[in-house]
Amino acid sequence: MNSGTPVQTRPNGQGVLHALLVLVALAALLLVGHELPPQPAPSDVPATIATPPPPPPxxxxxxxxxxxxxxxxxxxxxxxxxxxxxxxxxxxxxxxxxxxxxxxxxxxxxxxxxxxxxxxxxxxxxxxxxxxxxxxxxxxxxxxxxxxxxxxxxxxxxxxxxxxxxxxxxxxxxxxxxxxxxxxxxxxxxxxxxxxxxxxxxxxxxxxxxxxxxxxxxxxxxxxxxxxxxxxxxxxxxxxxxxxxxxxxxxxxxxxxxxxxxxxxxxxxxxxxxxxxxxxxxxPTALLGVAVTDVGQSQDGAKVVAVGVASPADQAGIVRGDIIVSWDGRPIRSQTDLTVEMNTRKPGDRVDIGWLDQSGQRRTETLVLAEGTP
Missing domain, CATH: 2.40.10.120 (Thrombin, subunit H)
Structure with a gap:
């Protein structure tokens, strides 16, 4: 045998296995580099069907x-x-x-x-x-x-x-x-x-x-x-x-x-x-004890048309025909003004009331409001 001539041999089993591992590794790298998007999981919530609003009553x-x-x-x-x-x-x-x-x-x-x-x-x-x-x-x-x-x-x-x-x-x-x-x-x-x-x-x-x-x-x-x-x-x-x-x-x-x-x-x-x-x-409603009306366009005030017997107004000396013109120093220009002032008061409140008597003389008294009806 001529020892200088090269001898060709068949690949053994270890070589084949090594080649397969290389291919698997390459495939894995390809998969990592091109990862597929995740697929949505199927919903377990049942689909709802829209219902019309209830009819009006x-x-x-x-x-x-x-x-x-x-x-x-x-x-x-x-x-x-x-x-x-x-x-x-x-x-x-x-x-x-x-x-x-x-x-x-x-x-x-x-x-x-x-x-x-x-x-x-x-x-x-x-x-x-x-x-x-x-x-x-x-x-x-x-x-x-x-x-x-x-x-x-x-x-x-x-x-x-x-x-x-x-x-x-x-x-x-x-x-x-x-x-x-x-x-x-x-x-x-x-x-x-x-x-x-x-x-x-x-x-x-x-x-x-x-x-x-x-x-x-x-x-x-x-x-x-x-x-x-x-x-x-x-x-x-x-x-x-x-x-x-x-x-x-x-x-x-x-x-x-x-x-x-x-x-x-x-x-x-x-x-x-x-x-x-x-x-x-x-x-409770405060009581002054008068019924009043507007004097008219020519004069401010609330004209007294009736006075309750033994009422605070009666005891202060107010009589029918007098004109109430002030309440605790504020002017009274009309029947409504007096009503508003009374509306904020309670029985037992003390007030200074001013009026013109039938001779035109100005008078002022302090009186205590009584309890009246609504």
Missing amino acids: APLDPAALSARIVPTIVTITATTGPLTTAGTGIVLSPDGLILTNHHVVDGAHDVDAVAMATGAEYDTEVLGYDRFRDVAVLRLVGADGLPVAPLGQSAGLRLRDSVTAIGNAEGGGVPLSAPGFITGTDESVVARNSTDGTRNRLTGMIEVDADIRPGDSGGPLVDAFGQVVGINTAGNTGMRPDPTEATTGIAVPIESYALPIDDAVAIADQIRSGRGTATVHVG
């Missing part, structure tokens, strides 16, 4: 509307000397917080109420009032567990919306319903108190063609869904001919007016919080 028929509202009102009887005034109240809380009109309890010595839910009779306490907006808040003494009126909102009311006035019409003690439509919003009206003839200009009122009658005052004006949207305040006092029925003489009700519930609840909340203002009185 259906209007109530008259029977259902009365059944919803009547248990949440009270009938009111206010006694002023020999006179009685009938009215209605709306239950605001289970313990007998009542919303009504100020003119229902104005000047009353006794105010009684009957809850329509139970027929129970209650004495009442006047917690406060706003005579300018014709709102009063009462509490039924000893009441508990009364159903509360469903309050709506008056801000969204529109012309021709269907409404129903419910109340103690004509003082019969049996709540009656008067359906109608809204004929105006943000209206102004001069209301006359049927008891004493005094007048009050009311603004921002809801005008309706429902037949609101004496005794309905303070009761709820409700929408078609049984939500209280107003307080019946000024009713029609007569009938006017229907121009479409000139030949038959048929008459239709003159428009009536309700205070928006949004305004009334705001006043009630203020009274409940104990925050009195120039228009909102809280607590």
